[in-house]
Structure formats: structure tokens, C-alpha cells
Amino acid sequence: xxxxxxxxxxxxxxxxxxxxxxxxxxxxxxxxxxxxxxxxxxxxxxxxxxxxxxxxxxxxxxxxxxxxxxxxxxxxxxxxxxxxxxxxxxxxxxxxxxxxxxxxxxxxxxxxxxxxxxxxxxxxxxxxxxxxxxxxxxxxxxxxxxxxxxxxxxxxxxxxxxxxxxxxxxxxxxxxxxxxxxxxxxxxxxxxxxxxxxxxxxxxxxxxxxxxxxxxxxxxxxxxxxxxxxxxxxxxxxxxxxxxxxxxxxxxxxxxxxxxxxxxxxxxxxxxxxxxxxxxxxxxxxxxxxxxxxx
Numbered sequence: 001x002x003x004x005x006x007x008x009x010x011x012x013x014x015x016x017x018x019x020x021x022x023x024x025x026x027x028x029x030x031x032x033x034x035x036x037x038x039x040x041x042x043x044x045x046x047x048x049x050x051x052x053x054x055x056x057x058x059x060x061x062x063x064x065x066x067x068x069x070x071x072x073x074x075x076x077x078x079x080x081x082x083x084x085x086x087x088x089x090x091x092x093x094x095x096x097x098x099x100x101x102x103x104x105x106x107x108x109x110x111x112x113x114x115x116x117x118x119x120x121x122x123x124x125x126x127x128x129x130x131x132x133x134x135x136x137x138x139x140x141x142x143x144x145x146x147x148x149x150x151x152x153x154x155x156x157x158x159x160x161x162x163x164x165x166x167x168x169x170x171x172x173x174x175x176x177x178x179x180x181x182x183x184x185x186x187x188x189x190x191x192x193x194x195x196x197x198x199x200x201x202x203x204x205x206x207x208x209x210x211x212x213x214x215x216x217x218x219x220x221x222x223x224x225x226x227x228x229x230x231x232x233x234x235x236x237x238x239x240x241x242x243x244x245x246x247x248x249x250x251x252x253x254x255x256x257x258x259x260x261x262x263x264x265x266x267x268x269x270x271x272x273x274x275x276x277x278x279x280x281x282x283x284x285x286x287x288x289x290x291x292x293x294x295x
């Protein structure tokens with residue numbers, strides 16, 4: 001990607017090196033295996049995570065849901081040049097998503113409310129609870145923030161076999177896609193529709209929501225390629241490789257466990273590639289109606 005020297009977003013909140021927020025009350029520990037990666041906090045709020053770090057064996061993943069307290073004291077983190085460059089890259093990608101979605105929203109007479117992207121290390125507190133880096137990147141609709149531990153990009157490359165800067169940009173754009181769903185009221189409709197339903201029905205709704213976020217990421221990719229000229233040869237293939245690497249079927253298969261379609265929450269590799277490609281090829285969010293599509 002040709003990203004250096006471009007505008008950076010002002011909506012980056014860098015918490016790397018910070019301690020957890022003080023004053024938190026008691027929490028609830030949820031122990032979860034590889035799937036599902038749709039994590040619900042108390043009060044019905046939902047954390048939508050990419051969930052690809054679930055690949056790492058059959059280890060348990062914990063999220064400590066806390067009643068958040070006041071702001072954390074600031075600390076200066078000692079960051080490597082590589083970490084600083086990754087943070088700059090993410091800021092440029094976020095800025096480009098802002099430009100794309102501002103344009104799309106304004107064309108329909110609406111105003112785009114920009115999300116904040118929080119960079120953290122190891123563990124973070126959000127309005128949806130606290131989470132470790134093992135959860136992977138996630139979006140919290142309660143505070144409308146994207147949360148990202150940059151070490152995830154290393155794991156995406158080395159553990160999941162999806163290297164490249166556009167693969168990383170796809171991850172950011174996917175989480176911004178969840179923000180779009182929140183602004184449009186889609187996330188709330190999904191939550192209400194799933195209330196009282198069986199786990200299989202809830203998982204199926206989650207798959208459609210995640211695939212739509214992939215498609216919306218593709219819509220941004222279309223603009224990044226055709227208007228911002230961010231993409232270079234091979235970039236699209238990097239994103240498609242990443243989408244395939246984090247399909248539920250592939251992750252479950254690589255973990256050594258049984259592939260159980262009813263437990264899928266993000267979609268198969270083929271579905272994730274298809275819906276990202278649909279958004280990328282069309283540049284039209286109207287093509288991202290996964291809820292009406294035949295699956």
C-alpha cells in the first residue's frame with residue numbers, strides 16, 4: 001500500500017503502556033473456546049471481534065467484564081520503531097475510512113460520526129468490559145470505539161499465514177464496518193432479533209452481520225483503490241488471503257477440532273472472500289445486504 005506521507009486520523013487513542021483503569025468493580029469471567037467469537041457483556045451489549053486469534057490451539061479465552069471506573073493515569077510507553085510505524089499506518093488507514101464513509105453518508109443526506117480507534121497492549125478496558133489481546137481486534141458499540149493490539153498483525157502474518165499491509169488494513173476496515181452497522185441501527189436489530197432464540201439462530205445472525213462487515217470493508221477497499229490510489233499490485237490478494245485465513249471452517253479445522261457449521265459466527269472462508277470481493281468490486285454498500293441473501 002502507498003500509505004506513507006498521507007493524512008493521519010486524529011481519532012486515535014493510544015493506551016499502549018497504560019495500566020488498566022483504576023476503580024473497576026467486580027466482574028464476570030467468561031471462559032470461551034475457539035468459537036463462538038461473539039461475546040456478550042452484561043446489559044445485552046455486544047462486543048464484535050474479528051476473533052481470528054481463536055486459531056491458537058484449544059486454549060481457553062477469558063474476558064473479565066468490569067464496571068468501568070475513572071480515567072487511567074497516563075504513562076509513556078517505550079515503543080520500537082516498528083511499533084511506531086504500525087501505529088502511523090493504522091492512523092492513515094483509519095483516516096482514509098473516514099474520508100470514504102463521510103462521502104458515502106453525505107451522498108444519502110446523512111452525517112458520518114467517526115469512531116475512535118484505541119491502541120492497547122495485552123489488555124484493555126472498554127465500555128463493553130475488559131478484554132485481553134487474545135480476543136483479537138474488536139468493536140464496542142457502547143462507546144463506538146475500535147480496539148486493537150498491534151501484536152495481532154504479527155500473529156496474522158506468522159500464525160495465520162496472511163501477511164501484508166492490506167491484510168492489516170482489511171482488519172481495521174472490518175471493525176469500522178461494525179461501526180457503520182451501529183450507526184445504521186443494524187447491530188441493534190440483530191441483537192433484538194436474536195433475543196430468546198436458539199444458539200444456532202443467534203450464530204446464523206452473527207454470520208450475516210460479520211459477512212456484511214466484510215462487504216463494507218470491501219466498499220472502503222474499492223474507494224481506497226479507485227479514489228485514494230492507496231493500493232499497489234498484490235494488495236487485493238493480501239486482503240483475500242486474510243479473509244480466507246479467518247473463515248470459521250478453516251480456523252476450526254486448523255485447531256484440530258471438529259468443524260461444526262452450527263457454531264460458525266463469522267462465516268466460511270469462501271463466504272468471507274465472496275462478500276469482501278462483492279463490496280470491493282462494486283463499491284456499493286447496497287450490495288452488502290447479507291440478511292436477505294441466500295446462504
